[in-house]
Amino acid sequence: QVQLVESGGGLVQAGGSLRLSCVTSGSIFSIQTAGWYRQAPGNQRELVARISSGGSTNYADSVRGRFTISGDNAKNTVYLDMNSLKPEDTAVYYCNLELRGLGNYWGQGTQVTVSS
DSSP states (O other): EEEEEEEEOOEEEEEEOOEEEEEESSSSSSSSEEEEEEEEETOEEEEEOOOOOOOEEEEOOOTBTTTEEEEEGGEEEEEEEEOOOOGGGGGEEEEEEETTEEEEOOOOOOEEEEEE
């Protein structure tokens, strides 16, 4: 069973920074991608950042240059460093793993609120 547990969300002023962490556990083999998505009230869930097993990354246009995704294999953890936060970054942030042949797995989400 695959489990993803996010942490690091909270309330921050515009211009501030947060680091989200996603600790993974369970029968995890052949990770294709790991990513962060977010969903604001009334909006669809959208991709924020994604990293492949080969290390290549892609970002939403709205966060490129401000957010950085990274992983620590030894700690089974995926990070999202968020800088220069804006009120429009307010959302629930979800960690995602795409496992080759097994599909997608999601964490429970962590709330990020950016005040103006």
